[in-house]
Amino acid sequence: MPSSSDALTPKTLSGFFFDLYDDAPRPLRMLIAARPYVCPYDKLVSFVPQGATVLDFGCGTGTFLAVLAAIGRLRHGTGCDVSPAPLAAARAAAARIGAADRLDFAPIKDVGSAPEGPFDVVAMVDVLHHIPPADRAQAIAAAARRTAPGGVFIYKDMTDRPLWRRFAHSLDDLVFSHELVRQVRQGEVEAWAAQSGLHLEHTEYIPRLVYGHQLRVFRKQ
Structure with a gap:
């Protein structure tokens, strides 16, 4: 792995993941290993300050935290997933990258039962569209509560x-998650975040292959 986030590319990250998860079912x-060609990890890591504590909602197999640990970006990371x-x-x-003492992973029943923190950075990557629409505003509020004053929420x-x-996107989720999801409408997250004391600092649309990503970075007031 490159020591700098500037050198991260989908190809580099794909090789890193293929080696890192060599004991997973093929x-x-x-x-x-294919996910970096879809998910813009290279964009996300740049918003994590050096030496940060990080909470990753819906961390899955822990790929985002593994990248941050491998490049020496975080002090401690906590991943949680339902x-x-x-x-x-x-x-x-x-354990394979020698970060077992810096990374913790815990099962949760919902976002409200995640570790309280507060954390310098809270990340919610490809999670909200899996949450029922009626509960999405509460999920953003839960993320805001766990973001330290002056900290960053990456959505x-x-x-x-x-x-x-x-x-x-819908076909992808139907095939791989066996779930028919409703995408989050543009503008909703910004409104919910503002109600929770989060200020929008960065907005970006990122196309990758047939997929499109909405990146929003907020700062806790």
């Missing part, structure tokens, strides 16, 4: 526009 290992199965792979990956999810990209 189909899962291949999916993890699915406990991927967390075993996350813990194994943390990334699939775009709902244009329709052909939205269809690609």
Whole structure:
């Protein structure tokens, strides 16, 4: 792994993940290795300050925290997920890069039961569209409560526009998650974040292959 986030590329990250998760079942290992070509990790890590404490909501197999630990960006990371199965792979990956003392992973029943913190950085990457629409505002509020004053909330999810990209996202979730999801509409997260004392500092649309991503970075007042 490059020591600088500036040198991270989808190809570099894919190779890193393929080696890191070598004890995972091969189909899962291949999916993890392919993810950097879809998810813009290279964009996300740049918003994590050096020596930060990080909470990753819906961490899955812990890939985002593994990247941050590998490049020496974080002081401590906590990952949580409602699915406990991927967390075993996350813990194994943390041990393999010598970061077991810096990375913790815990199962939760919902975002409200996540560790309280506060944390310098709270991340919610490709999570909100899996949460029922009626509960999404509360999920953003839960993330805001766990963000330290002056800290950063990183939100990334699939775009709902244009329709052909939205269809690609929905098909992807139906195939791999066996779930028919409703994408988060543009403007909703910004409104919920503002109500929770978060100030929008960065907004970016990131196209990757047939997918589109909406990145929002907020600062806790």
